[in-house]
Amino acid sequence: MKLLANKRIAANLAGLGQITLLARDALSSLIRLKVAWRDLLYQIYFIGVKSQLVVLVTGAFTGMVLGAQTYFQFHKVKMDTATLAVVSVSLCDELGPVLTALMVAGRVGAAIAAEIGTMRVTEQIDALRTLATHPVDYLVVPRIAAGHIALPILTIESISLGIASSYFVGVYLLGIDPVYSWYNMLHFTHDIDVVIGVVKAFVYGGIVALIGCYKGMTCGLGAEGVGRATTEAVVYSSISILITNFFLTLLLGKLVGQL
Secondary structure (H helix, E strand, O other): OHHHHHHHHHHHHHHHHHHHHHHHHHHHHHHOOOOOHHHHHHHHHHHOHHHHHHHHHHHHHHHHHHHHHHHHHHHHHOOHHHHHHHHHHHHHHHHHHHHHHHHHHHHHHHHHHHHHHHHHHOOHHHHHHHOOOOHHHHHHHHHHHHHHHHHHHHHHHHHHHHHHHHHHHHHHHOOOOHHHHHHHHHHHOOHHHHHHHHHHHHHHHHHHHHHHHHHHHOOOOHHHHHHHHHHHHHHHHHHHHHHHHHHHHHHHHHHHHHO
């Protein structure tokens, strides 16, 4: 049992080292602008535009549910007009970027791992090397760059629609005063809250794309290997997002407190 545990730990550490090296190579290629620009534009479309529906639906119903639940509690102490402010701050700081990243990880992370994994199984990655094309430049860098670009935009859309949905539910369904509700939201929601959400989304975009590319490029042979890589890409991306969110919250909170 101890031997198996040691092997498991060693394999996890080896995997962490490999993904770190992959991130280093991707960053080096990105700095030297070794990017397939056509592929970058397509990946922005694939990650950003084609993920809008699931992200917007998630943001809208999250805002509505959060607004309703906040109202039910605040109504007990006659603080109805503070409902929208709580929803706004929660969506900007935490729920907006995290839920958007989780939705994109489920859709895009799996697709990236499956696509690159299939290329590895069918030896297309080896064919790229024989054509003097670095797989990191051609496959990894456009996806990571597109993730960094698309996730902040999707997050802003999700936050905006979530706040608008919460406003609709609070004002037209629950009878909250619209003027004071809107005033309190503007008073308690600051620019730094939006900045924090965008910074988190920027980091999460890179995490989703990097893990998806890594799992695809290191997947096992055969259909079983591709399926396992796809599943692990979604699971590991989601866990990494939640863990990273905790440390980013502490770090950004400290930085904001020092400003």
